[in-house]
Amino acid sequence: MTELAREYNAVNLSQGFPDFDCDPELVKMISAEMQKGNNQYAPMPGVWALRQLIADKINETHSSFYHPETEITITAGGTQAIFTAIAAVIRPNDEVIIFEPAYDSYAPTVKAFGGLVKTYEMAPPDFNIEWDVIKKLVSANTKMIIINSPHNPTGRILKEEDIKELITITHNTDILILSDEVYEHIIFDGKPHRSLAAYPQLKERTFVTASFGKLFHATGWKIGYCCAPELLMKEFRKIHQYQIFSVNTPMQIAFAEYLKNKDVYLHLSTFFQEKRDYFRKLIQQTKFTLLDCEGSYFQNMTYEKLSHLDDAEFAIKLVKENKVAAIPNSAFYSKPNNYKSLRFCFAKKQETLEKAVEHLIKL
Numbered sequence: 001m002t003e004l005a006r007e008y009n010a011v012n013l014s015q016g017f018p019d020f021d022c023d024p025e026l027v028k029m030i031s032a033e034m035q036k037g038n039n040q041y042a043p044m045p046g047v048w049a050l051r052q053l054i055a056d057k058i059n060e061t062h063s064s065f066y067h068p069e070t071e072i073t074i075t076a077g078g079t080q081a082i083f084t085a086i087a088a089v090i091r092p093n094d095e096v097i098i099f100e101p102a103y104d105s106y107a108p109t110v111k112a113f114g115g116l117v118k119t120y121e122m123a124p125p126d127f128n129i130e131w132d133v134i135k136k137l138v139s140a141n142t143k144m145i146i147i148n149s150p151h152n153p154t155g156r157i158l159k160e161e162d163i164k165e166l167i168t169i170t171h172n173t174d175i176l177i178l179s180d181e182v183y184e185h186i187i188f189d190g191k192p193h194r195s196l197a198a199y200p201q202l203k204e205r206t207f208v209t210a211s212f213g214k215l216f217h218a219t220g221w222k223i224g225y226c227c228a229p230e231l232l233m234k235e236f237r238k239i240h241q242y243q244i245f246s247v248n249t250p251m252q253i254a255f256a257e258y259l260k261n262k263d264v265y266l267h268l269s270t271f272f273q274e275k276r277d278y279f280r281k282l283i284q285q286t287k288f289t290l291l292d293c294e295g296s297y298f299q300n301m302t303y304e305k306l307s308h309l310d311d312a313e314f315a316i317k318l319v320k321e322n323k324v325a326a327i328p329n330s331a332f333y334s335k336p337n338n339y340k341s342l343r344f345c346f347a348k349k350q351e352t353l354e355k356a357v358e359h360l361i362k363l
């Protein structure tokens with residue numbers, strides 16, 4: 001869609017990245033580390049100060065301690081953390097439960113290691129999870145469940161009931177969990193982020209993955225991390241050591257310093273909530289139907305009042321004729337569907353959102 005947006009000179013609300021820059025102070029701090037000569041390999045698990053900071057931050061926000069020596073590894077982005085966790089534990093014919101619509105890297109990575117993907121389909125408008133159906137998907141071969149909250153593309157967050165069900169389903173089993181929490185600090189209306197790190201019965205079986213790209217409005221820097229109990233992290237590092245070995249040194253040092261200012265992450269939800277609310281207010285002038293958005297920087301909308309086309313056809317028409325690019329949500333499902341819903345990214349400047357809606361109003 002981004003290619004098409006470029007070709008047709010459309011406002012691009014498709015791909016999930018901000019069109020505004022990161023904090024110039026952070027850029028200066030990274031540059032200063034380079035000038036100081038911090039340009040050689042970092043330790044394999046990551047720069048100590050950053051691991052220490054992550055441990056303190058998780059302990060403070062979720063009352064959960066990961067040892068920086070043995071339980072936290074800095075990665076080349078959230079996607080690498082996801083890949084490495086899957087590579088570390090999935091073997092041929094292991095079954096992995098994935099909730100669709102899903103971030104696009106999960107299923108191909110599972111399949112690359114011979115795993116079998118079992119999908120549960122969440123449907124608009126509320127994308128709720130019926131846990132009785134999940135229970136039926138679980139078998140003796142279930143090795144992993146992949147969870148993502150706040151969720152891309154739906155903007156849904158895990159509820160306390162979801163956590164309870166997850167605890168019940170995994171109790172007395174060897175099922176592992178991959179909890180993709182890259183949008184942990186983008187959550188709205190005062191709702192809490194329920195990290196699986198905060199629930200001891202889940203933490204013991206979970207790889208939590210995160211991304212600094214989302215935190216710093218710098219998706220191109222590709223640095224993230226994974227936290228897991230020592231036994232799981234040992235397996236994770238066996239892959240990480242030969243896959244990546246170590247991650248960008250000056251950035252890690254600068255991040256550790258920059259994140260001492262807690263406002264950086266504590267303010268993020270307010271910052272994006274203003275954007276969400278502004279975008280939703282503008283969209284009310286159009287014929288799109290807004291779905292809920294509890295977190296992440298994605299707003300889903302359905303267009304049943306506008307067209308009978310399927311979402312891929314409609315999204316292409318929208319770029320070519322109406323100059324706005326969005327992602328057809330069927331791209332996040334493995335089976336065809338006719339939900340007529342699109343994902344719009346609102347991590348954009350006010351004028352970009354206004355320009356997009358100027359076009360959408362005409363529909």
Ligand SMILES: Cc1ncc(COP(=O)(O)O)c(C=O)c1O
Binds near residue numbers: 148223
């Ligand atoms: C749900 C989800 N997980 C992981 C990632 C990847 O993060 P990174 O860019 O740090 O690899 C993204 C990026 O869009 C995402 O939306």
